[in-house]
Amino acid sequence: MNLENIGQYIRSVELQRDKIPSFTRYPFCLSAIRNLYNLKFHPKVTFIVGENGTGKSTILEAIATAYGFNPEGGTKNFNFSSMDTHSELHDYLKMVKGVSKPKDGFFLRAESFYNVATNIDELDKGGGGRRIIDSYGGKSLHEQSHGESFLALLINKFRGKGIYILDEPEAALSPTRQMTIVSRIHELVEQGSQFIIATHSPIIMAYPNAVIYEIKEGFKMVEYEETEHYQVMRDFLNNTQKMLDILME
Numbered sequence: 001m002n003l004e005n006i007g008q009y010i011r012s013v014e015l016q017r018d019k020i021p022s023f024t025r026y027p028f029c030l031s032a033i034r035n036l037y038n039l040k041f042h043p044k045v046t047f048i049v050g051e052n053g054t055g056k057s058t059i060l061e062a063i064a065t066a067y068g069f070n071p072e073g074g075t076k077n078f079n080f081s082s083m084d085t086h087s088e089l090h091d092y093l094k095m096v097k098g099v100s101k102p103k104d105g106f107f108l109r110a111e112s113f114y115n116v117a118t119n120i121d122e123l124d125k126g127g128g129g130r131r132i133i134d135s136y137g138g139k140s141l142h143e144q145s146h147g148e149s150f151l152a153l154l155i156n157k158f159r160g161k162g163i164y165i166l167d168e169p170e171a172a173l174s175p176t177r178q179m180t181i182v183s184r185i186h187e188l189v190e191q192g193s194q195f196i197i198a199t200h201s202p203i204i205m206a207y208p209n210a211v212i213y214e215i216k217e218g219f220k221m222v223e224y225e226e227t228e229h230y231q232v233m234r235d236f237l238n239n240t241q242k243m244l245d246i247l248m249e
């Protein structure tokens, strides 16, 4: 797909390679980053997929931070910090934004969603005014299951015309609920939203109004059926016994 001259809130990021002191240490040593020049985003949905440890969370966090989100996740209003583990990659990304500005936004990290939930509870303890949790469905995210609280976030908090950067939104969700996520993504896209999503879910990455970048040596644009995730899952479901025999021999 040609992504020239179209774009939404985030059009592309360019790695300012000449400013990078050395490609031998994290995060610059990752082959995904060593081979990164310019990454163009789909105006609706961009998926970043690939094996564990290829750098999906690293690039997502850098894009979110470069855009002004708290590296640990949340809306732009969150600025808590519980650990300072994010990389400096965002300092070397030049971001090209679209002409219009989003009205909503969220950076979801599976690993630190717990901290976002804690932060909301703490802010609401102060009392007075409208409770923050009300815009998340009203029930403390800590009093819901992992999957339920994710879904509450997507359904109640995301309002459309937004930029949503999601790291493994399928975490803790059943296959049926992953399909719910696909229809929610579609609703929000129809309401003028843009998503950048790192995922391992063959269900979520099937969403068609999208490009998929698979990280191998670098970021490669692929079709859904070409992704390793799709092929492995298809082969496993079509030949379960044969695959199990191989795995257990």
Ligand SMILES: Nc1ncnc2c1ncn2[C@@H]1O[C@H](COP(=O)(O)OP(=O)(O)OP(=O)(O)O)[C@@H](O)[C@H]1O
Pocket (backbone or CB within 6 Å): 026, 030, 050, 051, 052, 053, 054, 055, 056, 057, 058, 059, 085
């Ligand atoms: N703070 C850090 N310092 C050094 N290396 C790190 C740091 N954070 C991550 N790494 C390494 O960088 C690589 C990419 O990590 P990253 O979390 O971006 O992978 P990922 O593609 O999101 O993987 P997963 O699918 O398991 O979530 C991994 O090999 C990881 O060990």
Ligand SMILES: [Mg+2]
Pocket (backbone or CB within 6 Å): 056, 057, 058, 167
């Ligand atoms: Mg990750």
